[in-house]
Amino acid sequence: MSSSPPRFDRGHTDDLMAFLAESPTPYHAVANAGERLEKAGFRKLDETAAWDGTSGGKYVVRGGAIIAWYVPEGAAPHTPFRIVGAHTDSPNLRVKPQPDMGAHGWRQVAVETYGGTLLNTWLDRDLGLSGRLTLRDGDHRLVSVDRPLLRVPQLAIHLDRQVNEGLKLDRQRHMQPIWGLGDDVREGDLIRFVAEEAGLAAGDVAGWDLMVHALEAPAYLGRDQELLAGPRMDNLLSVHAGVAALAAVSATGEAEFIPVLAAFDHEENGSESDTGAQGPLLGSVLERSVFARGGGYEDRARAFAGTVCLSSDTGHAVHPNYAERHDPTHHPRVGGGPILKVNVNQRYATDGSGRAVFAAACEKAGVPWQTFVSNNDMPCGTTIGPITAARHGIRTVDIGVAILSMHSARELCGAEDPYLLANALVAFLK
Numbered sequence: 001m002s003s004s005p006p007r008f009d010r011g012h013t014d015d016l017m018a019f020l021a022e023s024p025t026p027y028h029a030v031a032n033a034g035e036r037l038e039k040a041g042f043r044k045l046d047e048t049a050a051w052d053g054t055s056g057g058k059y060v061v062r063g064g065a066i067i068a069w070y071v072p073e074g075a076a077p078h079t080p081f082r083i084v085g086a087h088t089d090s091p092n093l094r095v096k097p098q099p100d101m102g103a104h105g106w107r108q109v110a111v112e113t114y115g116g117t118l119l120n121t122w123l124d125r126d127l128g129l130s131g132r133l134t135l136r137d138g139d140h141r142l143v144s145v146d147r148p149l150l151r152v153p154q155l156a157i158h159l160d161r162q163v164n165e166g167l168k169l170d171r172q173r174h175m176q177p178i179w180g181l182g183d184d185v186r187e188g189d190l191i192r193f194v195a196e197e198a199g200l201a202a203g204d205v206a207g208w209d210l211m212v213h214a215l216e217a218p219a220y221l222g223r224d225q226e227l228l229a230g231p232r233m234d235n236l237l238s239v240h241a242g243v244a245a246l247a248a249v250s251a252t253g254e255a256e257f258i259p260v261l262a263a264f265d266h267e268e269n270g271s272e273s274d275t276g277a278q279g280p281l282l283g284s285v286l287e288r289s290v291f292a293r294g295g296g297y298e299d300r301a302r303a304f305a306g307t308v309c310l311s312s313d314t315g316h317a318v319h320p321n322y323a324e325r326h327d328p329t330h331h332p333r334v335g336g337g338p339i340l341k342v343n344v345n346q347r348y349a350t351d352g353s354g355r356a357v358f359a360a361a362c363e364k365a366g367v368p369w370q371t372f373v374s375n376n377d378m379p380c381g382t383t384i385g386p387i388t389a390a391r392h393g394i395r396t397v398d399i400g401v402a403i404l405s406m407h408s409a410r411e412l413c414g415a416e417d418p419y420l421l422a423n424a425l426v427a428f429l430k
Helices: 010-022 026-039 189-197 233-252 281-292 297-305 352-365 384-392 417-429
Strands: 056-062 065-071 081-087 092-103 106-114 127-135 140-150 178-181 205-214 219-221 227-230 258-264 308-312 339-341 370-372 395-400 402-404 411-414
Touching: 010 026, 010 227, 010 233, 010 417, 026 056, 026 065, 026 127, 026 140, 026 233, 026 258, 056 233, 065 233, 065 281, 081 233, 081 384, 081 417, 092 189, 127 189, 140 178, 140 189, 189 205, 233 258, 233 308, 233 402, 233 411, 233 417, 258 281, 281 297, 281 384, 308 352, 308 384, 308 417, 339 352, 352 395, 352 417, 384 395, 395 417, 411 417
Parallel strands: 081 258, 081 308, 308 395, 339 370
Antiparallel strands: 056 065, 065 258, 092 106, 092 205, 106 178, 127 140, 127 205, 219 227, 227 411, 339 395, 402 411
């Protein structure tokens, strides 16, 4: 492990904070990632158009997923890829198809819980509303109502005297936010409101994918501002680091491999979608890149055989109040650099050879790193790493940044850790 990390550049973390604030949904995240890549010289490709084999940076967007890659000058059809994998979605509350509801003089919005949400963290917060509107002509319009609009009120302690002995929330009855007063439920009221916010008529909107977001801005925290608090770090922190690393590598024009960023949607509920890691999107893009450079199936097989993916997702830092929940010999610390995630039951895809790849990248970048293993009595979660390895036959290593309060509406990490991760990713992609 390195003892001389690169000098901390707060500009990277400042930009991450802006990225988190500007990306309340996966759709906003990929739009913002694409904008950053275009500033770095990348161009957007249409999946329905023919692709050419020219060098340079390219990317495709499908829904809440983005795949971007840089083809160095003279890259052969069988040149292997170096992939940074991540996901754009986070646990939250999402608007139902018939959103207008209410009771006892309150107007409410019907929501469904998405992913493994820490429900109590959404209580008594000022909430906004954001997402994607689908128009009748098939186009999409992003919308973000970034002001206090909704609130999920908690029951007063006087009406639940045992609440501090254990809070139990019913997802159907207790998580529906209020957003106004009135006894009559007005069908179509919410969508009319959101359409107006987007500068549209309600009749223009044929469908929607809307979700709630917490309004508190990301912020440095602590006496010495060595911590970072914010929403959606799981896993926009990795998406942002991957974008920064890919842009940095492309700027040099030098790469032994073809560097790729693959940021998927729907990881938090199993990745089974056309924009999730279980879907064909990544394989299709990589194959088309090979074929566009004049390759055939044999070139594709050679390229995939030499490819390595770093699946970057947040992991658990040791919690000072619950240290017994962690493995006694593996205590990743906030501020200690990125973590290598290991699970012999293949909840993570890391093996010994993958460890060597990650260690080499960190050593090259001068970045310290740590190892995470779950307590044997606490089955760990999983991420896109094992899915990527199994679906595409690609050697995959699971890594990330150690955080506290994972799946909360507001998570916590070390202010320097995102920068260290990005440096490690640059070294890996090169």
